[in-house]
Amino acid sequence: xxxxxxxxxxxxxxxxxxxxxxxxxxxxxxxxxxxxxxxxxxxxxxxxxxxxxxxxxxxxxxxxxxxxxxxxxxxxxxxxxxxxxxxxxxxxxxxxxxxxxxxxxxxxxxxxxxxxxxxxxxxxxxxxxxxxxxxxxxxxxxxxxxxxxxxxxxxxxxxxxxxxxxxxxxxxxxxxxxxxxxxxxxxxxxxxxxxxxxxxxxxxxxxxxxxxxxxxxxxxxxxxxxxxxxxxxxxxxxxxxxxxxxxxxxxxxxx
Amino acid sequence: xxxxxxxxxxxxxxxxxxxxxxxxxxxxxxxxxxxxxxxxxxxxxxxxxxxxxxxxxxxxxxxxxxxxxxxxxxxxxxxxxxxxxxxxxxxxxxxxxxxxxxxxxxxxxxxxxxxxxxxxxxxxxxxxxxxxxxxxxxxxxxxxxxxxxxxxxxxxxxxxxxxxxxxxxxxxxxxxxxxxxxxxxxxxxxxxxxxxxxxxxxxxxxxxxxxxxxxxxxxxxxxxxxxxxxxxxxxxxxxxxxxxxxxxxxxxxxxxxxxxxxxxxxxxxxxxxxxxxxxxxxxxxxxxxxxxxxxxxxxxxxxxxxxxxxxxxxxxxxxxxxxxxxxxxxxxxxxxxxxxxxxxxx
Ligand SMILES: Nc1ncnc2c1ncn2[C@@H]1O[C@H](COP(=O)(O)OP(=O)(O)OP(=O)(O)O)[C@@H](O)[C@H]1O
Ligand SMILES: [Mg+2]
Numbered sequence: 001x002x003x004x005x006x007x008x009x010x011x012x013x014x015x016x017x018x019x020x021x022x023x024x025x026x027x028x029x030x031x032x033x034x035x036x037x038x039x040x041x042x043x044x045x046x047x048x049x050x051x052x053x054x055x056x057x058x059x060x061x062x063x064x065x066x067x068x069x070x071x072x073x074x075x076x077x078x079x080x081x082x083x084x085x086x087x088x089x090x091x092x093x094x095x096x097x098x099x100x101x102x103x104x105x106x107x108x109x110x111x112x113x114x115x116x117x118x119x120x121x122x123x124x125x126x127x128x129x130x131x132x133x134x135x136x137x138x139x140x141x142x143x144x145x146x147x148x149x150x151x152x153x154x155x156x157x158x159x160x161x162x163x164x165x166x167x168x169x170x171x172x173x174x175x176x177x178x179x180x181x182x183x184x185x186x187x188x189x190x191x192x193x194x195x196x197x198x199x200x201x202x203x204x205x206x207x208x209x210x211x212x213x214x215x216x217x218x219x220x221x222x223x224x225x226x227x228x229x230x231x232x233x234x235x236x237x238x239x240x241x242x243x244x245x246x247x248x249x250x251x252x253x254x255x
Numbered sequence: 256x257x258x259x260x261x262x263x264x265x266x267x268x269x270x271x272x273x274x275x276x277x278x279x280x281x282x283x284x285x286x287x288x289x290x291x292x293x294x295x296x297x298x299x300x301x302x303x304x305x306x307x308x309x310x311x312x313x314x315x316x317x318x319x320x321x322x323x324x325x326x327x328x329x330x331x332x333x334x335x336x337x338x339x340x341x342x343x344x345x346x347x348x349x350x351x352x353x354x355x356x357x358x359x360x361x362x363x364x365x366x367x368x369x370x371x372x373x374x375x376x377x378x379x380x381x382x383x384x385x386x387x388x389x390x391x392x393x394x395x396x397x398x399x400x401x402x403x404x405x406x407x408x409x410x411x412x413x414x415x416x417x418x419x420x421x422x423x424x425x426x427x428x429x430x431x432x433x434x435x436x437x438x439x440x441x442x443x444x445x446x447x448x449x450x451x452x453x454x455x456x457x458x459x460x461x462x463x464x465x466x467x468x469x470x471x472x473x474x475x476x477x478x479x480x481x482x483x484x485x486x487x488x489x490x491x492x493x494x495x496x497x498x499x500x501x502x503x504x505x506x507x508x509x510x511x512x513x514x515x516x517x518x519x520x521x522x523x524x525x526x527x528x529x530x531x532x533x534x535x536x537x538x539x540x541x542x543x544x545x546x547x548x549x550x551x552x553x554x555x556x557x558x559x560x561x562x563x564x565x566x567x568x569x570x571x572x573x574x575x576x577x578x579x580x581x582x583x584x585x586x587x588x589x590x591x592x593x594x595x596x597x598x599x600x601x
Contacts, residue, residue, distance in 0.1 A: 002366075006360065010349070014349065017351045081343070081347040082349055084343045085346070085406075085409070088343075089361055089365065090333050090334075090337045090365060091364055251317070254310070255272075255310070255316060
């Protein structure tokens with residue numbers, strides 16, 4: 001366990017020393033704050049738009065960060081052969097994967113905290129003040145990010161950075177659409193279509209659990225059930241993806 | 256005798272990297288044992304399969320068939336790695352870490368106590384001679400030889416029972432090589448077993464207790480160094496000058512004949528042969544500059560083993576009647592004998 005922690009620390013340090021991260025944070029910060037400039041154009045809705053645009057920016061830049069920094073994470077180690085020096089230490093392959101995940105997720109949390117600080121600042125000043133539902137929304141973004149991080153690590157350990165970036169992004173988008181798709185096809189009453197969509201729905205992460213836009217717009221707190229469901233789903237999905245990654249990794253040759 | 260630290264039985268490895276390319280048979284049944292306390296030299300030409308063998312020992316890749324143990328554990332066991340130091344053929348460490356940070360990281364993965372670790376890190380960095388002012392710089396600013404030194408430091412940091420070094424002399428300057436040779440002997444005196452893969456035969460010859468020569472994925476010779484050097488025939492070297500006409504008359508029967516700084520240098524395996532050559536030189540009015548017997552060096556043995564298998568392969572395709580010695584070699588290698596068959600039919 002301590003080894004996993006050391007590996008996570010090292011991964012964390014690596015991604016913090018990555019220039020890409022600070023660049024993304026910089027632009028993310030600008031986007032979050034830009035909502036203040038755009039909002040006055042929408043008469044009467046100013047508060048809601050500031051809250052909504054800002055949160056979307058936080059979420060999108062978090063995903064961008066995972067896709068850009070995270071998808072090369074494991075692949076790079078194999079490509080640069082640093083994996084030879086690490087997997088010959090007394091470290092099991094599962095610890096390595098888990099360490100990568102935790103380290104990257106640590107970085108993601110730092111990014112979310114930074115962007116959210118901007119968002120909370122802006123909302124506090126111009127978007128109707130600070131409320132509990134804002135913090136709940138941030139927690140939901142963090143849970144969604146955990147799932148996307150696990151997916152990024154999975155692809156990174158079996159495919160090149162470019163492919164994993166594309167796949168991770170696709171999974172994220174379709175994860176958001178999966179629920180709507182299921183609702184639509186349910187009405188069509190076509191058993192084959194149902195079967196396919198049901199299968200996809202099972203495999204893809206159901207990111208609608210973390211969809212909190214309505215609450216943000218209306219300014220209502222989330223239900224305790226929704227929070228708990230989200231948390232449980234996030235944990236289960238991450239564990240499943242990490243187990244899959246460990247299995248894919250266990251038999252691999254590092255040439 | 257105690258259980259060997261490395262025990263390899265009939266390991267084969269076939270790489271199937273590409274569906275279109277033919278599978279590459281990198282190892283064809285390697286057997287090895289390395290005992291506690293010895294320095295074991297692992298020799299072989301480029302592409303012989305040394306690195307592949309080492310990666311299998313470490314569990315980085317899986318053998319296609321065969322089995323074995325490392326430090327009494329199956330290959331790839333995490334437990335065995337606690338007592339193992341490893342220097343890869345290209346020391347690629349995390350570039351964004353400094354030498355101290357890297358060793359601290361590795362040291363903690365080996366459960367070394369944080370308080371002793373700083374002292375120990377400086378101790379090993381001193382030992383491999385890494386300049387003081389480099390230790391706080393990120394590794395991406397290091398030269399090849401400096402990385403190599405950090406790699407050696409990392410391999411001995413946790414006082415392992417066994418160190419496996421793949422081409423440790425790479426990138427080291429002459430002084431570095433010299434120091435490194437001493438370091439290996441010191442490790443041995445501390446009771447550490449050293450598995451040393453290298454092209455630098457002089458270094459192996461001056462350090463190793465036992466050697467294995469690997470060629471085309473097979474161990475062609477494994478014995479103690481003294482045994483290898485003693486049992487191999489001696490050779491007789493003759494430096495001389497004769498008329499070109501006379502040269503042809505005795506070139507036959509020599510193991511080698513090549514131009515020297517002045518005249519020619521001949522090598523003969525048998526004393527009778529050497530004497531005959533000397534007699535012919537003198538009788539044909541040539542000049543004899545030198546005549547001395549010499550014991551074969553490890554390099555000669557190496558060249559003999561490796562060259563022998565290459566030479567006997569080539570003519571097999573072209574000629575129908577291979578000489579008996581060559582036939583014998585071929586029968587041991589299925590692939591080669593298949594080739595000679597197809598040569599006969601076409
Ligand atoms: N991933 C791979 N895919 C295909 N063939 C490979 C792969 N890795 C190694 N080989 C082949 O296996 C053979 C043995 O390679 P290996 O690296 O073990 O040689 P080596 O003895 O370490 O050589 P060197 O002295 O050059 O380091 C070579 O012919 C090499 O081309
Ligand atoms: Mg090699």
